Amino acid sequence: MGMKEFKFAGLNKIWSNRFLVLFILFLGCISLINIAYV
Numbered sequence: 001m002g003m004k005e006f007k008f009a010g011l012n013k014i015w016s017n018r019f020l021v022l023f024i025l026f027l028g029c030i031s032l033i034n035i036a037y038v
């Protein structure tokens with residue numbers, strides 16, 4: 001496993017974590033909007 005591949009794997013992990021956080025925030029906003037309309 002080369003240094004380049006390791007760095008890419010690390011970046012990929014960081015981006016997947018950020019995407020997960022953004023997805024949870026997005027779901028939270030949708031839930032708040034639905035509650036506000038109900």
